[in-house]
Amino acid sequence: MQTPQPAGPVYVRSVRAEQVRPGDRFITRHGSPSAPVTSLRVLPDSFGTPALVEATLASGQKASIAYGSSIRVHTSTPTPSLTYEDLQALPVEAESPEAVLLSIAENYAEDAGMVERIGKLARGVNPKAGAHLEDLYALTEHLVVDRDDRASAWRVLDILTEIPFDGNFGRWKSVESALALAAFLAYDGGDLDAAERYAAVLRRTAHEEQDPVQAKLTAELRQRQLDEPNLFDREIHRAVAARDPEAEGSWRLQRLRTLLYLLAHGGSRTLDAAELRRRIQHELRALGSPGGRPAWNAS
Template sequence: MNSSEQPASAEVRIRTVRAEQVSVGDRFITRHGTPSAEVRSLRILPDSFGTPALVEATLASGHKATIACGSSIRVHTTAPAPLLSYEDLQALPVEPESPEAVLLSIAEGYPEEPAVLEPTARLARGVNLKAGAHLEALYDLAHRLVVDLDDRAGAWRLLDILTALEFDGNFGRWKSVESALALAAFLAYDGGDYDAADRYGQLVRQRDHVESDPLQAKLTAELRQRELDQPNLFDREVHRAVAGRDADAERQWRTQRLGTLLYLLAHGGSNTLDAAELRRRIHHELNALRPGRSGGPWQQSS
């Protein structure tokens, strides 16, 4: 490193945290609004019955500060925002029928499931439906509810939020909405609601007609048809992961394959894979991805 270069410093924020969430390096906000010396060490002091009662912080200045367990304090900190516990989530004030309320309602059924609680904790403070990362997190949770937890009712509550969003010209944000529409189309058809399945499919295909230049629209249509007729289903990657007994890699590639199959089905199939074959393959991928699968010939040959 050149002498003129300085290491990037972590961003300092003022945050209200519970006593148990104070970290070494934090600075308390004093009564005068100025930061204290850094916290150098922490320990928990119990009451007479052994229950944690106080957090004692020793500062760089040598002073000690005590905070009652369960109380909150404002600090200057570089630590990332802590994930909320299930109990913290239940105490959050949310607007009825808001995306945050939907998340908390779903979390009630999974008080000890990190795959549900972690994204809920990240989003429950406020869902921004204009933020691509938030849309992606909502879709990923819906996908996990369907694939891992076989909770289609919970997934539908998230899909209803995403599929109500209109294409605004931002393809980055639309990717998660498009994935949600494709999953919704499959679930609707699988549940016997063929009209809804067709409606979701039409919404997926609406992006196909956003190009206003006739020549560019023709070229785009030709490219899209080639993608539909010759899709990358990651066969080589899945085979390699299965042969190597790499469960994480297999899951990653099968998840991408499932997304491609759902997209193809939402388009009504193609010249090489009709809708019936796509539905069969989708059911196979769901079974292969679901925890506790029993294996069988598909696991070796797909």
Template sequence: MPQRPSPYQPDDPAVRIRNVRAEQVRVGDRFITRHGTPSAEVKKLGVISDSFGTPALVEATLASGQKATIAYGSSIRVHTSAPAPQLSFDDLQSLPVEPESPEAVLLSIAEGYPDEPRVLEPTAGLARGVNLKAGAHLEAIYELAQLFVVDLDDRASAWRILEILTELPFDGNFGRWKWVESALALAAFMAYDGGDLDAAERYSAALRQTDHEESDPVQAKLTAELRQRQLDEPNLFDREIHRAVAARNPRTEREWRLQRLSTLLYLLAHGGSRTLDADELRRRIQHELKTLGAPGERPAWSAS
């Protein structure tokens, strides 16, 4: 079952977590680590050029004394108080893309949302070049598809985005595969919900293919037992959601609910379990979609 880092949210409402290009990192920003927590503040920045004088790396010195290097032009998640750049669809149109490429698909979808920063900002990062071997890019593509289902109620666009991921084969890297797995689970639910039961089963079967990757019989048995426990006793983040509600922190509540939704979709793609059958899972999924605001009125947290 896909497990993600706990959704960190800053206490200060003026502070945001966003993807920025390496050269846009500012003094005072904090990097978001792989565990989902912020690093020490950036105290100093410098640019390292390659042998031909072209900027190659951004070097950041943190308050802790630690140094971090980021490839020039690449994207990184930061905890920042810097205002989001004003981005328009005209800015995206200037990016060169290959016809029928993932970048072209994303740009054509963004054309229908010229005033929606939640679409334009991730598209801007991805349209500069999608790397299907980069987990961060797979995550961004999945989260964009999820946005179209949960917030924008545009499943046609969500399908086009999901197709970028659902055709990818398992390459042995579970860190990357979890995002393909999440895309397959969402696609299976949408296909079933749209009445295409054959497609729903194909997506579910593709998701389950890694259940039998272990070749050692003893290890395979242990893995199967662990998987069954995860299916029967899933973490649906009840405690975290209740805590966020009690603290009146809708942004954090939303992040936990999205994780709950992904878990429910994963369970459904496995046909349910001994504790939650398929019908109950579909009921809970519809409840989460309604709570998150699709379709219907958007809750306050959907405004970034």
């Protein structure tokens, strides 16, 4: 007799033994699904600590799984949102970037978006992965702009600004943004020496292109960016006119990054350092207001 198949969508995912639910099907060693689970019970060890999860299947068979271990199942239950308790269960080394991220998550245990974003990174930060660096900087930016949590932002900046330049300018872009933001925050906090150190690293790395032809082209492009910066005025005005706060916020973030970059280079031909700082503060206020804040999600 063929085992009835579940109605609706079926998901294949790993769950902890204690998260198995009636109706789930284990994936057998041959790759096919077992008969569905009909009941479950937790068996303790001699000291009363949960040790095994015993599942009874529709076929009458029983399966025992170590409590806390993971098993792959066919299930009709969608993947749940990550919780702070899930983050706490992640194995991380003390004082590692992952440990820093988990300690920040403790302050946002009830914030699903923050937990999801931090959870994505806390599984393992790879400083050679451009996407990881982008996510770290996005988290930093969110902490500063949307949360006004500079203390936590500094902890992420300390991770990013310690990453050395390895010749990959594409990957370096997120570190460069972090250095520019760190320079501004340090100055704004009264630490002028630290502000200059961060800015100096940014400026020095900008001249490390090895190919002389490419170095000349890069220098010319950088000078144009300094002398004629694109501050996205047209795009922001268009978004305001269209009453599209999400688009406005996204363009304002681009403007903020440009202003921070210009400030780290000491200003430009058209905007001196004092004016840049004034504009940066304006953008932070605009982005922090309910109407000027871009949507921030964990995807």
